[in-house]
Amino acid sequence: MRNITAAASAAATTPSPEAAVEVRGICKMYADMEALRSIDLDFPAGKLTTLLGPSGCGKTTLLKIIAGLIPATSGEVRVNGVPVTGPGPERAFVFQDFALMPWATVMRNVAFGLELKGVGKDERQAIAHKYIAEVGLSGFENKYPHELSGGMRQRVGLARAFAVNADVLLLDEPFSAVDEQNRRKFQEDLLRLVELEKKTFIFVTHSIEEAVYCSDRIVILSRRPGRVAQIIEPEIDRTASPDAIRRDQGYLDTVEEIWQGLKRYVD
Amino acid sequence: MTIFGYRVPMMASLLAWCLVWEIVGQLELSFLVPPLSHVVAAAFTLVQTGTWQAAALTTLNSFLIGMAFAIVVGVLLGVLMGRFPVADNLFGIWVNIFVSAPLSALVPVLMILFGMGETTVVVTVFLFAVWIIVLDTRAGIQAVPRSLEEMGRSYGAGGLRLYSKIILLAALPEILAGIRLGMVRGVKGVVIGQLLVSIIGYGELFELYSRNFDMENFWALTIILFAAAMGLSAIIENIEKRVEYYAGVR
Amino acid sequence: MSAPAHANGSPRAIPGAGASSFWGKLLEHRTALWRAASIGLFFLVWEIAGRIPISFAFPTFLETARAFLTMLFDGSFVAAYAETLQPLVIGIAISAVLGVGLGVLMGLSRFAEWLVAPVFIVLQAAPMAALIPLITFVYGIGLVSKTLAVIMLALPVIALNGYKAVRHVNPSLVDMCRSFQGTWWQRILKIILPDASPIIFAGLRLGLAAGFIGVILAELLITPTGIGDLITYHRSVADYPEMYAAVVSIILVSTLTLSALEAFEVRVLRPEKKKG
Known part of the structure; x- marks a missing residue:
């Protein structure tokens, strides 16, 4: 494990070339409530970075600002060096409540991003088909969301985000509505997909174990107003089997350290 | 809506519409639409007349009796259907049919069965209001969580106390919503009943004024009626809001 | 990702689904029966009320x-x-x-x-x-x-x-x-x-x-x-x-x-x- 909190502020002034997403001085006010206070962060390309923090720390707000879904009060987000003014094709969002259209089949849901872009039916279905297979839902193409379990629904959400071939995937607590066993399996699959897809992942969660297990880098936000409290890079051997990782001393120490840091925010 | 940063309450647009009414009335585009100010003036004179007071009393009387029956029967039947599948199976289909059936077609039947008088109007109010109360009460009873009932039993509540202290109270938000919707329907029922019987209460006055093209009094009668209907529904809504908080945590 | 088959136990789900449709069918018949009984009972009450008769204007x-x-x-x-x-x-x-x-x-x-x-x-x-x-x-x-x-x-x-x-x-x-x-x-x-x-x-x-x-x-x-x-x-x-x-x-x-x-x-x- 490496604590790079001090190094992070240095990185903020000199952008590292491999940063896919740069966040500079983001503040967010909701009426009188200060949600985020001057956030400076770099999200390295091809890595999975987690935003972790107590509930109400503004981590989802930050993710939605990066997505361009809500405007920041001040500050700037750059993706591949281009300032964000709204949603863009280089980013794709995975929603906490899946945001699947209940009236559409798995196929149409996965292809929806392409449908909106005006991609022809055959082409988008071929692409959707590939990603449905990749997330392990082959054979479920013509099912409707209500016929799937929570875990399977989120796989559809993930496939939809992959299908538009964005560079950056933004995942907003994707597993919080998935039951514990499915979540573990899903986490393992996600790691495989991070490896396979070579994309930049930004992942919001409130589960410490999940963050440590999945992430290359963990950004811990403090309680409202949200600020960067700590940045940790868990140095865990990902070539080991999932079960070995979960028993790894480094993994357990990192979980413990983060918990000690977060404990004071819990009421 | 906000104008210049100041939030304009939603119902304020009604004032704008009133203004439109007044202007249209002043322009004398149609004898049907007298200026609102005249209508309001007519309303003030109208409420002081003995005919109006008698009509209003008759109407109110039929409405209240009909509603009282509808609430008692509606809640009882709703509780029965919510608690006992047999009752649910037996009555469910009829309640669902009558809740959306054109009950105005039944009024002529009521007229020959109960005579051309207040009884017919009372029964009309009852028939218009009762079904939605049954359905909402049933929904409320079925939404009472099992654990709450089991809690009651485990602390020794049984029989009547279980119903009065737990089940009915827990279902109160839905029951009140049903009563409010029932009231709205009941008001429509009392008007439809009286219009069809046409020799009593408000219905008689409506007939009288529209036949004589006395538009000021006709509209005065209408806005009093509409205001009463809205006021009634607002009162119940207010009570509903007070119990709303526990529908969420139940 | 081969997860759904494992995670959601599709081998278990198949008999489950079969059983539920069986119960569903039975239940469907039951509601139909109840409906028929309910309608029949209503007509019976109507017939009796008409025969008493409760009013000269109340046909059976x-x-x-x-x-x-x-x-x-x-x-x-x-x-x-x-x-x-x-x-x-x-x-x-x-x-x-x-x-x-x-x-x-x-x-x-x-x-x-x-x-x-x-x-x-x-x-x-x-x-x-x-x-x-x-x-x-x-x-x-x-x-x-x-x-x-x-x-x-x-x-x-x-x-x-x-x-x-x-x-x-x-x-x-x-x-x-x-x-x-x-x-x-x-x-x-x-x-x-x-x-x-x-x-x-x-x-x-x-x-x-x-x-x-x-x-x-x-x-x-x-x-x-x-x-x-x-x-x-x-x-x-x-x-x-x-x-x-x-x-x-x-x-x-x-x-x-x-x-x-x-x-x-x-x-x-x-x-x-x-x-x-």
């Missing part, structure tokens, strides 16, 4: 049923409904277009909401039937009056439901559409309208129910035509079984129409609500 069920069948086959129902359904269909069509349009507009625009919604809230809570005598004196006793009666009763509920439907669209789906750079039109056509369609449709059903009340009221109050005439005429000549049969027929027609509409809604618009 069998007399009414006989009258019903006679009127069904001698064409008097056909002629009456041809007359009655005309203003109903026109009125509902106009209310549907106008109401859904206005409702969606109110849902999308804060200004339209501020301006129009309160009017419909008042109209829905108020007894609009009171205005029926008025329209008679303006538009006479023809089709226009009856159509207007239908619109007056049906429009507010349709418009308010459209408004509520659009306001309650899942915000997360709207965000999803935005995050994939959907245009304004795509957002409305592909997300908002489909997601709002169940409540819009419920509004249409409520509007139709109100429209039935309106058309019957118009026929009873304004002009004795159609089914209203059947009721009034048979009452005036004291043919009570025929009169009751006419009343039953209108309740039957409205109930069947509403259930058909509901079935259509589930089948066409909401695949996820279809059973099995």
Whole structure:
């Protein structure tokens, strides 16, 4: 494990070339409530970075600002060096409540991003088909969301985000509505997909174990107003089997350290 | 809506519409639409007349009796259907049919069965209001969580106390919503009943004024009626809001 | 990812699904049986009440049923409904277009909401039937009056439901559409309208129910035509079984129409609500 909190502020002034997403001085006010206070962060390309923090720390707000879904009060987000003014094709969002259209089949849901872009039916279905297979839902193409379990629904959400071939995937607590066993399996699959897809992942969660297990880098936000409290890079051997990782001393120490840091925010 | 940063309450647009009414009335585009100010003036004179007071009393009387029956029967039947599948199976289909059936077609039947008088109007109010109360009460009873009932039993509540202290109270938000919707329907029922019987209460006055093209009094009668209907529904809504908080945590 | 097969235990799910459809079938039969029993019991009570008789104007069920069948086959129902359904269909069509349009507009625009919604809230809570005598004196006793009666009763509920439907669209789906750079039109056509369609449709059903009340009221109050005439005429000549049969027929027609509409809604618009 490496604590790079001090190094992070240095990185903020000199952008590292491999940063896919740069966040500079983001503040967010909701009426009188200060949600985020001057956030400076770099999200390295091809890595999975987690935003972790107590509930109400503004981590989802930050993710939605990066997505361009809500405007920041001040500050700037750059993706591949281009300032964000709204949603863009280089980013794709995975929603906490899946945001699947209940009236559409798995196929149409996965292809929806392409449908909106005006991609022809055959082409988008071929692409959707590939990603449905990749997330392990082959054979479920013509099912409707209500016929799937929570875990399977989120796989559809993930496939939809992959299908538009964005560079950056933004995942907003994707597993919080998935039951514990499915979540573990899903986490393992996600790691495989991070490896396979070579994309930049930004992942919001409130589960410490999940963050440590999945992430290359963990950004811990403090309680409202949200600020960067700590940045940790868990140095865990990902070539080991999932079960070995979960028993790894480094993994357990990192979980413990983060918990000690977060404990004071819990009421 | 906000104008210049100041939030304009939603119902304020009604004032704008009133203004439109007044202007249209002043322009004398149609004898049907007298200026609102005249209508309001007519309303003030109208409420002081003995005919109006008698009509209003008759109407109110039929409405209240009909509603009282509808609430008692509606809640009882709703509780029965919510608690006992047999009752649910037996009555469910009829309640669902009558809740959306054109009950105005039944009024002529009521007229020959109960005579051309207040009884017919009372029964009309009852028939218009009762079904939605049954359905909402049933929904409320079925939404009472099992654990709450089991809690009651485990602390020794049984029989009547279980119903009065737990089940009915827990279902109160839905029951009140049903009563409010029932009231709205009941008001429509009392008007439809009286219009069809046409020799009593408000219905008689409506007939009288529209036949004589006395538009000021006709509209005065209408806005009093509409205001009463809205006021009634607002009162119940207010009570509903007070119990709303526990529908969420139940 | 081979997860679903493992994680959700599809080998276990298959017998589960089989069993549930078996129980479903049994349950379906049970509800059908209960319905039949419930209807039968109602008719029995009616028959007994008619035989006592509780009133000189209360025919037995069998007399009414006989009258019903006679009127069904001698064409008097056909002629009456041809007359009655005309203003109903026109009125509902106009209310549907106008109401859904206005409702969606109110849902999308804060200004339209501020301006129009309160009017419909008042109209829905108020007894609009009171205005029926008025329209008679303006538009006479023809089709226009009856159509207007239908619109007056049906429009507010349709418009308010459209408004509520659009306001309650899942915000997360709207965000999803935005995050994939959907245009304004795509957002409305592909997300908002489909997601709002169940409540819009419920509004249409409520509007139709109100429209039935309106058309019957118009026929009873304004002009004795159609089914209203059947009721009034048979009452005036004291043919009570025929009169009751006419009343039953209108309740039957409205109930069947509403259930058909509901079935259509589930089948066409909401695949996820279809059973099995």
